[in-house]
Amino acid sequence: MQTKKWVYLFNELDQAMEYVKGDWDAVRGLFGGKGANLADMHRIGVPVPPGFTVTTEACNAYLAGGGVFPDGMWDQELHALLAIETATGKIFGDPDYPLLVSCRSGAKFSMPGMMDTVLNIGLNDETAQGLIAQTSDPRFVYDAYRRLIQMFGSVVMGIEDEAFERAIDHAKRQAGVSSDTDLTAADWEALTAQFKTIFRSHTQVDFPQDPVEQLKMATEAVFKSWNGRRAVDYRNAAGIAHDLGTAVNIVTMVFGNMGEDSATGVAMTRNGATGEPKMEGDYLINAQGEDVVAGIRMTKNIDQMAAEMPDDYAELLKIAKNLERHYRDMQDMEFTIEKGKLWMLQTRDGKRTAQAAVRIAVDMQQEGLITKAEAVARVSPGQIDFFLHPQFDNQAVAQARAGNKVLARGLNVSPGAAYGVVAFDADIAELWAKEQGKQVIMVRPETKPDDVHGMLAAKGILTSRGGRTSHAALVARQFGKPAVVGVGALQIDLHKRRMSVGETVILEGDWISIDGNTGEVFIGQLQTKVPDIKDPWLIKLLAWADEIRTLGVWANADYPVDARRAREYGAQGIGLCRSEHMFFESERLPHVQKMIMATLPIERREALKSLLPFQREDFAGLFRVMDGLPVIIRLIDPPLHEFLPDLVELINELADLKLRVGHAANLAEIDQLLQQIRLKERIRSQAEQLREQNPMIGLRGVRLGIMIPELTLMQVRAIFEAACEVTREGIKVLPKVMIPLTSHVNELRVQQQALEGEAKNVMQEQGIQIEYKFGTMIELPRAAMTADQISEYAQFFSFGTNDLTQTTFGISRDDAEAGFLMAYLNKGILPDNPFATLDRDGVGELMRIAVTKGRRVRPELECGICGEHGGDPASIALCHELGLNYVSCSPFRVPIARLAAAHAALKSKKS
């Protein structure tokens, strides 16, 4: 039996493609993204140092086998090493001309900084001397050697990195220098010796001198790192499967720190913040890659390279174009120049801000690299959300600047504005955000993978160190958090839990504001506002999305101003106007309360008569804005006591008033107090009568219309009077009357017949015929189960998924979201908040039944959703799947919904 192939040289990509039957995605699974791209770059002629990949299958076999290399793997690895030796002409462990390699993890999906790397494998006391002889650069060699011991120590043996860093700091203090680059060969030699001592003192064994032993242990360490806490946490946060495994890439070392003709850097083929089609990056001459990424030394802008290393720059630019064309996406590259020779060490799809994602997708379509559908698929709905993220109000910023409230300025690495209280570590940030509901800005000197949970919980991220490609910047961009990094002026004292810029001191818990667009940090809270979307690339992208999607996108809007915004954002109709929202306005509430408190029918009729003109004008305003588009008006829904003051407050107020009578100064005061008491007693009595144990499932919705027919008749009269009025103005009106909370078809039948009668009365009075429909909300499980009966009357269904979720789960949202529901999410009892993302198995199944049964009776039945889920991408995907006609969401979510609907259409076309 032939042993499985666990190891592939970079030039064996064809063999791998054969193994996975030509499926590139499977190669990425097998090699990891990094390994696959290295082999692929090699194939298309990009200079890549010789190397090989140990597959993810090997990793999984190792982990499944309890930490034993699978049969033949190690032999294959040694065999591959031989091939590298042949290619480079160097020998692994050879004292004269030693081959050095790096050992890096690389999983299918990029997990920046999550996995472990060991460089310079192959160095030992002997080969170091050989390398010195060969390079005549002992400083370089000892620096390389100490890096190996340090990385091997921390990554493979689990020694805290601090131990090594302290030694370096000590050496710098002794040498009287501030930068690593100022340390001499002798310093590094001494540090190398110290590092070996640190190694032994922490591990009780000597640093392994055998290069093969080094390679073996490093390979194992990478395998094991897959199940390390950092990696698991990251995968949990990013939603990556835990059974993929990581590959191990063994690559010939090339050195950017071999003098002034050497360099190392990272570059993006386009600007990751703005999307501008121009290569962006940072590099350092005479440095190793980690120096750039760690943000320890101040990097140079890649533009400078054109002048400093013109040939290499030109080659890099050419490779960048080449890679973009090959991968049809913006690339994030790592490179090293060793003595004038450019080597590519990695390429991958580049992370980008939302703004950049949109621009890049649109530009690439226009450059002919990708199709419209691909462009649309490249931008996630969440990224659109980002366009609608708060930005600081211009005036507030101007005032802050004028008022010396600018604390400092840093790199603007992730756009958007945020304010919050300062939290100096990830745990505090998470605690305050999750358990106390605070807005938090997480502040650190720099961030590490361990900090991700805090970064996710925070509203924004601020670091005093790091660059555009620092961990903080990458993570912030990926998760759409505003971030400012590299604020050098900022002194952070983690022990004293405070930070300062000059004389200004900010304590943990104080408010600050950060602007990820400008890089400014402000003292205090700056007012934010949500911007209009005017980005031309976004407008184009959304237009393409509209071509693709089949699901309509409507908006929930109660006032003309909301309707106008919804229309601007692309809404195709109003899916929900809450007709009673206007009742709460100060000029109307007294009439509403009079109507509720009425004891005689005549009083009630009078109060309703006063409300009619208000309602009519509300609806007329909406109709004017929505000219030619449908407007669904939901008749009064909430229980009437919502229009009265809270009962417990009333009782408290009354108790207080009565106490005051006892202490009143004179008769006039007593008289006044008694008058107040009488009035409040009357309201209290009515509130007590209306009090329900469970108002959410009480006298509301259609039940109100059945018990107080005058109320909904008034509303329907207002709708149709408004429709006639606006029609006369030459505007096209398409009103749809929606009856809420139907549980039994008879409720709908009785109300609809009465209301439609009134509608006809109005149209006859006015001599105008309006195109109208009557429909109902499906927001109770029984309505869903009996949708066939209900669709005998209803001409449209609108799923009220907030209420439907409440009754399907038996969870009162108002109570639970501040209570056990949060505990459920923290404990993982519920995978998502069902009020944010539609519950597929329960609520979704009821919706499926309703759509199926409803359309069985009325094939043309229009079905939509007007719960808050209408703006949630996952829920929109489900709505598409269920065959709804449209989703209706808040005006601000309309662009997101348009894109999400397009994604859903693309996804269903694929499957």
Next chain:
Amino acid sequence: MQTKKWVYLFNELDQAMEYVKGDWDAVRGLFGGKGANLADMHRIGVPVPPGFTVTTEACNAYLAGGGVFPDGMWDQELHALLAIETATGKIFGDPDYPLLVSCRSGAKFSMPGMMDTVLNIGLNDETAQGLIAQTSDPRFVYDAYRRLIQMFGSVVMGIEDEAFERAIDHAKRQAGVSSDTDLTAADWEALTAQFKTIFRSHTQVDFPQDPVEQLKMATEAVFKSWNGRRAVDYRNAAGIAHDLGTAVNIVTMVFGNMGEDSATGVAMTRNGATGEPKMEGDYLINAQGEDVVAGIRMTKNIDQMAAEMPDDYAELLKIAKNLERHYRDMQDMEFTIEKGKLWMLQTRDGKRTAQAAVRIAVDMQQEGLITKAEAVARVSPGQIDFFLHPQFDNQAVAQARAGNKVLARGLNVSPGAAYGVVAFDADIAELWAKEQGKQVIMVRPETKPDDVHGMLAAKGILTSRGGRTSHAALVARQFGKPAVVGVGALQIDLHKRRMSVGETVILEGDWISIDGNTGEVFIGQLQTKVPDIKDPWLIKLLAWADEIRTLGVWANADYPVDARRAREYGAQGIGLCRSEHMFFESERLPHVQKMIMATLPIERREALKSLLPFQREDFAGLFRVMDGLPVIIRLIDPPLHEFLPDLVELINELADLKLRVGHAANLAEIDQLLQQIRLKERIRSQAEQLREQNPMIGLRGVRLGIMIPELTLMQVRAIFEAACEVTREGIKVLPKVMIPLTSHVNELRVQQQALEGEAKNVMQEQGIQIEYKFGTMIELPRAAMTADQISEYAQFFSFGTNDLTQTTFGISRDDAEAGFLMAYLNKGILPDNPFATLDRDGVGELMRIAVTKGRRVRPELECGICGEHGGDPASIALCHELGLNYVSCSPFRVPIARLAAAHAALKSKKS
């Protein structure tokens, strides 16, 4: 083409049987029950006056045709009349020897008193003279003639009967007599003339002298009466279809009022009140049938007939036996003796009390007349309910008797005891009962079909007139209402809305109590109690039901005393023990409140520790009683604030206490008040914290167990400690732990795993292995929809249909049953109260999904129901249909459920 046969002579039954292909039920549909039985009696040799039936098809054709006799019908009717003439030797309209006939309605299902009858058709001024000549009895003839005019006037022409009765009253006053029988021939002759005048003054036409015209108009009137308001109301109340139509029976008149050798009467083949196998009835010598039924003259007991008319009595007895054997059921017969010759005018299955129904069914099985299954099917579950109806407490009756609280005594025509406020008409009775929830006793001189809606709404019925077969008695028995009739001492003044017996006056709205078992009427409210069922016939019948049913019947019981009763009544297990019910007891509540108020975990644990022994003993008690049978214990379900005082009350109390501080007399009092205030403030603060907008869908059920694991762990410890303790006593314990309010499988998984762990701990500590199961309630729509996921863990499902109905409909029961739900039922928006009878289309469909999905994963999954529907016959039938394993209901409903389950099994066997 041959015309359809619309008319059948009584001797043409064979032709009809041929037409309906031998289906006797179809003959009953065609001829109506009365007509079918008349023809059938003729066939088996029972003496029936010659006659014929116009079919229900003719009626339906007449009504569908807008009031036109179908083709050929009238010809056939005249033809049939000829045949009768031949059989009797009399001629219709012949002045010398006239044939007189009756015209009666007769539908498939008996609708006593609902339909219309005209007697003596064929009399006119001429034939009356002929009949006088023939009978030499002018008094009889004028009485018969005026009856024809009166009935024809009221039934056919719609003249108010009062107009005729007033004339008779006036004639009696003028003659100075009190009884109709004391009026002379001259009186009746005069009255006949007056009646004709009344007829003309009301109708503007003369009373028709043409007998054929009389017959035609009477036939039409009977047809039309099918859609009269009384008939429609009755069918609605009794659940009879509206499209059956009525037949018309034309029968030769025979006269029980032709002298002392003539009589008329009604008889039951067995006692309709007790079921005793002995003929019962009433008769009157020299009277017409309506005199008996109307209860106007005091009737004689049928036993007296043995002495007064021995031959006829013997023949009647023989016919009774014969009919019972033929129809295999107790018969209710009408007969007339005309000059010594016995004629049977009607036979039908007799109405009977619940007690009688049971005894008759069992006796008949033992007499070999019917099978066990038929016996079981003969008794409705509602009749069993009746056995459990309240009876007056013996001591209360003794005291009432001793205290002169017996108002009067009447006929005990429908057993059971009831008390309520007096209502003097049907509308008031209905209004008070339905809208104000009052207990009402409806009191009338006698009842009419128009009164049925009030009788249905009342708790009991009391009349001053009427006999055992009066309308009041029949209806009361059919609908299981206690009734006392014929209380002659009772003076009812409908105008003054009061009644009196001697000096004692009772106003409308005053309380009275009636005992349908003894016929006593009491002043005020007498205490009632529910009797044990010891009736030997019932025991036998239920045993047969048990042989037939496949659905188990369990009981809901929280205490040993309930469990004992349940077991006595035949429960096969406890389907629901509400484990927290015991928390409300005075010795426990302080510990429960301490547990709730605990701010430190140690406080909570201490409080729970104090509760443990109580819970253990509660469960041990149940286990002992249920030895060998399963006991399902539901873990704590209600929200915790239910164990604290009501918040609004607390606030009011606090306000009051604070007011009192201001008016306190001295410092000691102030001090005491402040102390009370502090204590109450603490409770208030906790109650406020626990306050929920919608507690019904709040923190309760399994959510409590997840948020406060110590609480349910304590309960499970108590269950298993009790189980071990009782097992040691040699008792077989089968505990099943039920987790309430699961909405998502993860809730169940997390709780079940924790609790099962604790159960195992206890069993290990005690060294005893208990047979146990864990399961959940399915009481939320989401649980039903995801039952496949849930049954991965749950070993049994119990449908909590109260909660499931609340969430499926989105109706808060506590609020709605006192509010809009009643309006919904009154307006007919809901056909039934869904909290009383399972909603088949919504809740039922969810249950069907749950059972199907649950058993797909776990085929042996035990499914039951423990909501209040478990005791409702219609709901039990649905549960059988859904394939549930058992229903669990209150102990008092167990016998009903056993019978209902047997009915469901019989029904599904049939179909």
